Amino acid sequence: MKKNDMILIAVIVFAAAAIFGWNMFRGQSADAEVEVTVDGTLYGIYDLDKDQKLEINQTNTLTIENHKADMTDANCPDLLCVHQKAVSRNGESIICLPNKVVVTVISKKEAEYDAVTN
Amino acid sequence: MKNKVAYYGVFTALALIFSYVETLIPISFGVPGVKLGLANLIIVVAIYKLSGREAAVLSIVRVVLAGFLFGSMFSILYSLAGTLLSLAVMTALKKSGRFSVMGVSMAGGVFHNIGQLIVAMLVVETYQVGYYLPVLLIAGLLTGFVIGIISNEVLKRLTWL
Incomplete structure (x- = not known):
């Protein structure tokens, strides 16, 4: 695996975590x-x-x-x-x-x- | 490359067989809708050994045939969106030359799922399915990783093509 592959993995995992976190946050603030x-x-x-x-x-x-x-x-x-x-x-x-x-x-x-x- | 027609035939047959084998083995990841995408192995190999355009023809033929054989019109629609998006990303990454087979395959897996989710959003007409996106991103990464390992080994041994 090249270094760029590692960066790709990191970016995707980070994106998944960010979207997950945003969903959690948004789900809670329903009035x-x-x-x-x-x-x-x-x-x-x-x-x-x-x-x-x-x-x-x-x-x-x-x-x-x-x-x-x-x-x-x-x-x-x-x-x-x-x-x-x-x-x-x-x-x-x-x-x-x-x-x-x-x-x-x-x-x-x-x-x-x-x-x-x- | 000589005998193009023969290679198209062999690759299409292989991709179809992999689609069929996948319906036989219930590889469960504990998440509904997630599967390994064995046929994607053929597409990855085709991108490296043939070309992006030939891989595109192969994917479309495979999706339509596999859809008629094992799926429905809707599964064709979902698969087509996933396949075309993942193929576009994979050819772009391969052309850039900055990624190995692993990276190309993982990006392919991830964008296959993204393409399907976009169709799901259009069909369901709601953005609530977006909740599923993180799960699908990680799932695509893992299946792409596995397919990448296998593709790498296959490509190493396919020196005659």
């Missing part, structure tokens, strides 16, 4: 909100960019941190919602059935699709 409903009625809308800890009707605790919403505590026996992973992308949700609490990420932007084909 999203979390909508919380209890028993079908709106409980509140919260900014996903602001770190906060919310008590929902003293039954569930929702923690918003690093642009992600995570149910950190609940008084129900199964704790399914607590075990769910944190949500951040548009349309993702955490649902606590016993307390009828639904947490959904909503974005001001259009919904993201994985892919659309003609």
